[in-house]
Amino acid sequence: MKPPPFAYHAPATLAEALDVLAAHGADAKVLAGGQSLIPLLNMRLAEPGHIVDINRVAGLDGVRIVGSEEDAQAPPGGRTGGKGVRVGALARHAAVERSAGVAAVQPLLPAALRHVAHPVIRNRGTVVGSLAHADPAAELPAVLAVLGGTVEAVSAAGRRTIPAADFFTGPLESALRPGELAEAAFFPALPPRTGVAFTETSRRHGDYALAGVAAVVGLDEDLRVSTARVGYLGVAATPLVLDLTPRARQAQDGRPPGAADWSGVAGYVRDHLDPEPDIHAGADYRRHLAGVLTERALRAATADALDRAQTPGVHDEAEW
Amino acid sequence: MGGTRVFGEPIPRREDPRLLTGQGRYLDDLGRDALAAAFVRSPHAHARILDIDVTDALDVDGLVAIYTWEDLPGRVAEPLPLLIPHPSLTHGRTAYPLARDVVRHVGEPVAMVVARDRYLAEDAASRIRVDYDPLPAVVGIEEAARAEHLVHDDVPGNVGAVLEQRTGDVDAAIEAAPHVLEFRLDIERSASMPLEGRGVYARWDADDGSLRVYSSTQASTSVRAAIAAKLGLPPGKVEVIAPDVGGGFGVKIVHPWPEEILVPWAARLLDREVKWTEDRREHFVAAAHERGQVQHVRVGFDDEGRVLGLDVRILHDHGAYTPYGVIIPIVTSTQLLGPYKIGAYRAEVVSLYTNTVIVTPYRGAGRPQGVFCMERTMDRIADHLGRDRAAVREVNLIRPDEFPYDQGLTFQDGRPLIYDSGDYPALLARIKELIGWDSFEEERARAAAEGRRIGIGLGCYVEGTGVGPYEGGHVEIDTSGRVHVATGLTSQGQGHETVFAQIAAAELGVPVEDVRVTTGDTRRFGYAVGTFASRAAVMSGNAIALAARKVREKALRIAAEALEADPRDLEITDGVVHVKGDPSAAVPLRTVAVLSNPLRYAFDEEAQRATQFAVGGDATEPPLRGEEPGLEGRDYYSPVRSTFAAGMHAAIVETDPDTAEVRILRYAVVHDCGRLINPRIVEGQIHGGVAQGIGGALYERMVYDESGQLLNASFMDFLMPYATEIPRIETAHLETPSPLNPLGIKGAGEAGVIPVSAVIASAVEDAEGIRVHSMPLSPDDLYRLRRRAERDESLRTRSGARAARERAT
Known part of the structure; x- marks a missing residue:
């Protein structure tokens, strides 16, 4: 379990990094946290000729709340127009997980990050690296997908912004092109009167989930459930998003504000999923589990939404 | 204080x-400048080797050598030894160090590459082209038994x-029994999986014609014997040292591994240091696994649940070769009986070849399977009769006044299976008290009121420990008063440096801080058996005690002369020999050490001081006067047969009604390993064992596909439990001394792992009201079991949670 020979590049600037990536195209791999790439190399499952270690490139480790006053000073390309969290390519999971600003703007991020492997891995691994690795069983792709976030890609030829819906193209496959670096990811802020929940079942604490659910539930001005979106991990070739808004209205129907009845959603979810079996669990179980977890997550997200709507001071945007 | 309180602290x-x-200092920390070995291993489970082409590999800069079977000379080219023959092993087969013509499991070594470093060795290995003609692979116990294809043509x-x-007439006993049950049980493969893999590092000294080998082994003296024999070297020219070893758990008792012959052979041939450090992927496919069995049980019993006849047919998967013989089947079929006296008994174990990694003992060594069989049987009987599971066990227990108890079988040491001592009813009473067995129904009702599903389970075992034939100890006190203890068996983290020091300190009357312990180094002790079968404390512990007693007697003889006292009036306290009740008439052991050697150059202060006690004034006697020089002693302990420890575990689990996850809420252990040398270390052994047991019960399995590929050969997919999966473990001890050895101790190393699968199965079955007949049990397994039980009433228990729920409605 030693990697085959490769050329190692340690550029000091973004421009240098992009030059190396442009020169070697598909034969180059970007090394950020290395928590997936290094095992792949050691097991000789990946044999790139060039490793481009971006850890020395300045300015890529930012975790910024954008769409606020602070964002006015952001460099060109760092702005996205909307409010949210912009995570640079070298920002470690742990930095995002522990950021009070992130928790206030998009609490789904820390909620999901707590399920990413173990603290030592989160200290090294990066959020953007996890997205670029595009493992459909990983937490962050599902979070980006359910929130409708974007990935900012940069290459010697220029920059482009890729919506989550277009970014994940298959298992371990993304829309990034040879020569491109995922420079940052943007996670939109949580709108008012909205709640989130993340839940997953894994064989061991910190393992990839057998199935996992990221739920976002919105209330209207009367605090009645009006929208529901659920992102799934571990049940499809790419992160899957179900818009359960029609089911949300049904769940709220005839009940007091915020007291939606989500039972029965599991059956709907099971009918809309077609997971693959693997050595850890069969397709039937995963489908069943996704249904169970959806109900749990929707209940928790509804409670969270109600809580946020009723105690606006605590979650006030001004705190940004 | 006299040091004696050190024993048991x-x-x-x-x-x-x-x-x-x-x-x-682990194997890979040594030999930084050594050449590195890597192996080309078979990607096929079963194939004929047509050609090996090394041409492309020759271009790798830093390549030193490539070897295939054709290159091996003399005895190195022969099949590896069948270590433990047995009359029942009529068709034992072992592998060649490098495959000759045919490979029989994925991972079997085909070629060895030696290069400047491991990276280059792997580069070269990846360029060697082996042309295979794939043969049908035999995978799985039942396919092996069907024998549509053969693993070995001549088997x-x-x-x-x-x-x-x-013992007895089992057919007649079952036929006459008021109740008879028949069922099948399954246990899947797991593995020892030490965090440090195997490894060998060899240095040839051409001037001296000698070889020094470091191996991450559980049996350095036997590795030495094997290397000496295979390479044709006198044993005195081979030294084998086990450095710090990062866990063994059984897999490192196998010897010689192919690598343990090939690496020293290459080191001598090349006259260069060569090192091989196994990586994790190699360990999965080229070391050893254990556990896999299918058991068919037929049991007859009376209205009380007393077992009148037990007939077990076991299919055991031993993998592609049998270097370690049939130890696991012997242990399973004898230790299955546990703490019970049952009527007639018959166990037939059919040990089968498959195209998979070899199967050799892993902590528990066949006992977890035997205990699973017996304890599942006890639960089935209780369920059938509608009786309490603990009560059914109680009526079958051997009583305290029945020891020594002869089970009428032959144990793994070839000696009668006679339990030396124990108090099983007391163990049962204690575990019931610890877990709250009798008040559990109230707890279950409280949980049920909250919508939670919980269950309780129990498992009992007896463990033969401290198997012979012998182990030795050497104790030497030097002229600075330090005590050097050596024993030949090896350490893999058990705490031998501590407990052996405690034993020596207690026997000699010296502070434990003054004792240094060396294990597993053939330079210090040449005759030993090894560390396995929970034998180190019993075997080397007693040998060290006996050796220390010799040294103590010698010290008292010498000191008596110096103090002009009777040795019987002397004792040793804190390293000083003194007259009982008169601390002023004293001589420290360091001085006694000087006195023990008539050659007394005064090169240190101690020697100068010793002259005031000058001994041997009688000019007519030779200076040694019948003694050997030096304050040292050596002795061996050789037991007539094994000593039998016992224990009982209980657990309370919660099963998630929706996700089918199993959570262990409480885990309790009552354990009796005779006199405790160090309760903290015994507790640690139990905790580690239980953790491995939980791995086997809920997480670990070797997933082979039908072509013999191991699909989960990494720590990402082979699920060893983390600390987060292990509950707090509550322990209590009974101390029933063994009458067989001077210290009254029994082994404790494997105990923790043995009954865990049985206990968890019992508890999950109780929580769910569904029969659990195979382990491990994943959430998916439990989910499918629930679905099947909805349709199939025979899968549901009569008593327990389901019955209670049904009664309530």
């Missing part, structure tokens, strides 16, 4: 500061051994 492990601060039916154990 929970002193901290003396090896921990070194091991926990990164100061340990009909894939049957390596048929082992039978029998």
